[in-house]
Amino acid sequence: MTGASCLCLCLLPLLACSALEAPPPCDSQIYCYGDLLHTVQMAEIFKDSKTFVDMSLRYNTSETLAMFQKFMDENGPDPTKQQTKVFVDSTFVANDELVYSEPEDWKENPKFLERIRDGNFRQWAFELNALWKNLSRRISDDVKVNPHRHSILYVPNAFIIPGGRFREFYYWDTYWIANGLLLSEMNRTVKGIIGNMLHLVDEYGFVPNGGRKYYLERSQPPMLIPMMGKYLAATSDTTFLRESFKLLEKEYYFWINNRTVDVEKNGKTYRMARYHVFSSGPRPESYREDFMTTQHLKNEVDKTTLYMNLKSGAEAGWDFSSRWFINNGTDEGTIKNLDVMNIIPVDLNAFLYKNALLLSEFSWILGNVEQSLLYMHEAKLWQEAVTDVLWNDDAGVWLDYDLKNNISRNYFYPSNVAPLWTKCYSQEDKVAVSKKVLAYLAAQNITQYAGGVPASLALTGEQWDFPNAWPPLQMLIIQGLAATEVKESQQLAEQLARNWIRANYKGYSQSGDMFEKYDSLIPGRYGSGGEYIVQSGFGWTNGAVLELLNMYGPTVLSSDKPTQRIRPSQSSNTRLKGSSVTT
Numbered sequence: 001m002t003g004a005s006c007l008c009l010c011l012l013p014l015l016a017c018s019a020l021e022a023p024p025p026c027d028s029q030i031y032c033y034g035d036l037l038h039t040v041q042m043a044e045i046f047k048d049s050k051t052f053v054d055m056s057l058r059y060n061t062s063e064t065l066a067m068f069q070k071f072m073d074e075n076g077p078d079p080t081k082q083q084t085k086v087f088v089d090s091t092f093v094a095n096d097e098l099v100y101s102e103p104e105d106w107k108e109n110p111k112f113l114e115r116i117r118d119g120n121f122r123q124w125a126f127e128l129n130a131l132w133k134n135l136s137r138r139i140s141d142d143v144k145v146n147p148h149r150h151s152i153l154y155v156p157n158a159f160i161i162p163g164g165r166f167r168e169f170y171y172w173d174t175y176w177i178a179n180g181l182l183l184s185e186m187n188r189t190v191k192g193i194i195g196n197m198l199h200l201v202d203e204y205g206f207v208p209n210g211g212r213k214y215y216l217e218r219s220q221p222p223m224l225i226p227m228m229g230k231y232l233a234a235t236s237d238t239t240f241l242r243e244s245f246k247l248l249e250k251e252y253y254f255w256i257n258n259r260t261v262d263v264e265k266n267g268k269t270y271r272m273a274r275y276h277v278f279s280s281g282p283r284p285e286s287y288r289e290d291f292m293t294t295q296h297l298k299n300e301v302d303k304t305t306l307y308m309n310l311k312s313g314a315e316a317g318w319d320f321s322s323r324w325f326i327n328n329g330t331d332e333g334t335i336k337n338l339d340v341m342n343i344i345p346v347d348l349n350a351f352l353y354k355n356a357l358l359l360s361e362f363s364w365i366l367g368n369v370e371q372s373l374l375y376m377h378e379a380k381l382w383q384e385a386v387t388d389v390l391w392n393d394d395a396g397v398w399l400d401y402d403l404k405n406n407i408s409r410n411y412f413y414p415s416n417v418a419p420l421w422t423k424c425y426s427q428e429d430k431v432a433v434s435k436k437v438l439a440y441l442a443a444q445n446i447t448q449y450a451g452g453v454p455a456s457l458a459l460t461g462e463q464w465d466f467p468n469a470w471p472p473l474q475m476l477i478i479q480g481l482a483a484t485e486v487k488e489s490q491q492l493a494e495q496l497a498r499n500w501i502r503a504n505y506k507g508y509s510q511s512g513d514m515f516e517k518y519d520s521l522i523p524g525r526y527g528s529g530g531e532y533i534v535q536s537g538f539g540w541t542n543g544a545v546l547e548l549l550n551m552y553g554p555t556v557l558s559s560d561k562p563t564q565r566i567r568p569s570q571s572s573n574t575r576l577k578g579s580s581v582t583t
Helices: 003-010 035-043 061-075 081-091 111-115 119-134 141-145 171-183 187-204 213-217 224-235 238-258 284-293 300-316 346-365 369-390 414-422 427-443 471-483 487-511 539-552
Strands: 098-100 136-139 260-265 268-273
Touching: 035 061, 035 081, 035 284, 061 081, 111 119, 111 539, 119 136, 119 171, 119 487, 119 539, 171 187, 171 224, 171 471, 171 539, 187 224, 187 238, 224 238, 224 346, 238 260, 238 346, 260 369, 268 346, 268 369, 284 300, 346 369, 346 414, 414 427, 414 471, 427 471, 427 487, 471 487, 471 539, 487 539
Parallel strands: none
Antiparallel strands: 098 136, 260 268
């Protein structure tokens, strides 16, 4: 980041210059910023902008930049697409950074398969378990020796990639993947994956969005500590916990020190978290798309603000959604109305409650009672903030909070029930809270969606909106309802799990693939929208299904095809206000 960029950022009313004093973690003039990146990405020589920034250099950085300068001198400030392609072909190479890695602890028949009563589902789980081998990778030795020739970040252990265009690990994807791996009894693989993330915390101070240099601009939902919690429950490996504890704390305090803001409500001030990325310029992996998104703006500060909101939306994991649109106090608009930094998200604050609670439990296990009590106090502060600021008694659920307009955002998202998943509520109120949430979900008619609970009810064309249904959101709502131990909530959880399992099974039976997202209206059909075509593989989908088959395998009746639903006729910006879907 240049001095001029820092000056531009510091003009923004939301920011403090002190937060930008440290040098940016991504300092590559090829993969993160600079004229070469701009020239190549704007030439659109690849259909997917990510393709270029995932390529490796044939020469070192200084040689490549010198060759680029010569190229520009010879071809002028606006080289053609073909000229640019020739330059890229001569200076970059694809796919030499990852090596297939056979997992040493993979088992053909892990014990959980025995829990699955239905034979078809059991065979399906058997095949999904085999996919862990297909998705296992490690970083090539050349990346360790010549890190500047690659955009991928070196980590010491093997890991699981999501699949498709995603040939590196991703932060919150990995949590759901790890849960599936633990069911598959691949404990050593999970320990190595956690070790990779701890390595990144040690190196950079936090876990980035994914395993690329250009992802060092941002993080993703904080799941490292919950991942350690799941690993510890499966293995009782307190030695690894002791070795890792300081880095787990470091990851937690990245969020406290860089992603919190004071929120005032009813005369009281609360510390709460938001997604808030300090970084100018387009996302390198979506450079042209972001650049074009900002071209309607004339003011450089406004452009920088929108770039930051685009990156903040990516940090949320919901890239992109009407959830982040603020337009006259509503969620109407387009991606140009992104205002992620002015929204206090329910799920992020619930996750950080869980982080603090687990750090308290870890401290207790390690024999540090005083530290355990301090983190327990931290957890109580998060719970108080989530309850007092985000719980909306009229709606009967938690709602994101709009800092710009000081109002709750009363729109349906599965993330609204994330505090059920983390148990971020008073246990004395468990039954009352559960009943209110059940009434809220009934009013949204969520059981009508046989393909899974949609990410929202707004049909915008963004991939984290209707009709797309995403695996982690199913887990938040299903496991959250089940965790209340209230009979009616558990019954709804099983119904939603049944829908999701059958829809995923139908899609797999028809295509032989698992997808990153699905259509909530047509069971088994993959999702659509967003910046790239749907991807198959797929890490977190596999992990989520294996978890649900383990939970409900003994009770799910059969693998019969779910009821087919017919897509309603909707205009591009229609919202489904809990209306029934025609059957």
